[in-house]
Amino acid sequence: MNINCIIIEDEPLAQERAKGYIDKLPSLNLVGCFDNAIEGHEFLKSNRVDLIFLDINMDGLTGIQLLENSTIDAKVIITTAYDQYALKGYDLNVSDFLLKPYTFERFLKAVDKVEEQMTSNEKGHADNIFIKTENRLEKIVLSEIKFIEGMRDYRRIHTDDKKIMTLQTFSELERMLNSKEIVRVHKSYMVNINKIESIERNRIKIDSESIPISDTYKAAFFQLIQ
Numbered sequence: 001m002n003i004n005c006i007i008i009e010d011e012p013l014a015q016e017r018a019k020g021y022i023d024k025l026p027s028l029n030l031v032g033c034f035d036n037a038i039e040g041h042e043f044l045k046s047n048r049v050d051l052i053f054l055d056i057n058m059d060g061l062t063g064i065q066l067l068e069n070s071t072i073d074a075k076v077i078i079t080t081a082y083d084q085y086a087l088k089g090y091d092l093n094v095s096d097f098l099l100k101p102y103t104f105e106r107f108l109k110a111v112d113k114v115e116e117q118m119t120s121n122e123k124g125h126a127d128n129i130f131i132k133t134e135n136r137l138e139k140i141v142l143s144e145i146k147f148i149e150g151m152r153d154y155r156r157i158h159t160d161d162k163k164i165m166t167l168q169t170f171s172e173l174e175r176m177l178n179s180k181e182i183v184r185v186h187k188s189y190m191v192n193i194n195k196i197e198s199i200e201r202n203r204i205k206i207d208s209e210s211i212p213i214s215d216t217y218k219a220a221f222f223q224l225i226q
Contacts, residue, residue, distance in 0.1 A: 001115055005051040006032040008040035008066075009079065010058045014100060018053050018079070021107045027115065037061040041070060049074045051095075051114055056080040067094070071174055071184070075114045093175045129176050131157065133166050140164065142179060146195045146206050150188035158209075185221050186214040193225055 005028050009015045015033060022028045031049065034040040038061050040052070052074050056063040063078065076094040079102070095117060096110035130137040144160040148170075155173065157164040168176075174184065182192045185204065189211050197205045202218065204211040213221060 001027050001118065002029055003027055003050045003111075003114070003118070004029050004031045004048060005053065006030070006034065006040060006043065006049050007053045008034050008037055008058075008063065009053065009055040010035045011055070014055065014079065017101070018107075021104050024104065025108070025111060028111065037063060037066040041066060044070075044072065044074070050118065051075045051077065051111075053077050053079055053098075054094075056082065068169055068171055071171060073175075073178075075117060077110050077114065093172055131164055131166050132168055133164050138164055142177065142182065143192075143194070145182055145192050147192065147209065147211060148173060148182075148190040149211075180224065183217075183221060183224060185217050186212050187216070196225075199225075 007018050022030050032043050037058050054063040054076050077096045078094050079098045081100040095114045098110055128139055128141045130139055146158045148155055148157050154165050181194055182190055184190050191204055195206050202213045
């Protein structure tokens with residue numbers, strides 16, 4: 001397996017440690033190293049990356065802000081000196097959390113976890129996910145999702161037989177779903193293309209719901225369904 005990876009890290013010593021560990025693993029191919037999240041984000045817009053080693057505390061744009069406000073398809077391993085971010089990393093569905101200074105053995109364990117996830121994805125996407133709602137995790141079968149709508153701080157997931165409210169962001173949900181069937185069509189909507197009944201004048205009909213398609217997602221959406 002060949003994994004294209006980048007480092008987004010503003011500490012020179014931490015950068016060098018990560019580079020050294022990456023060099024030891026033939027499966028990892030380092031294609032970029034950035035000392036701030038803004039440059040890393042620009043690189044991700046036009047380059048395919050499988051894995052990001054992402055620091056949290058950086059000037060301008062933090063690693064958390066990058067994950068919360070960007071659509072990132074790559075796996076993410078968080079690297080930070082602050083263990084209080086571990087729970088937040090779980091919320092953002094990252095692959096692993098490395099607490100600095102981490103050893104090569106711990107680094108290797110994190111990379112092995114990513115390789116297992118990527119191998120599982122190649123064999124087929126998971127058919128369900130667990131969504132955080134109130135004080136529990138609720139299982140949702142992906143094929144039963146109709147659409148997801150944004151409601152201020154919440155997202156409402158409409159399925160065949162229930163509606164679920166969650167504080168997880170659209171960016172988090174997109175990473176969790178990792179699906180070509182459930183896609184973003186608007187800043188406030190994701191839809192399951194298998195549930196679409198009709199499309200007319202840039203509006204999608206699913207049951208009695210009329211869902212808008214915004215210019216931001218229009219081209220990618222129509223290319224996908226055609």
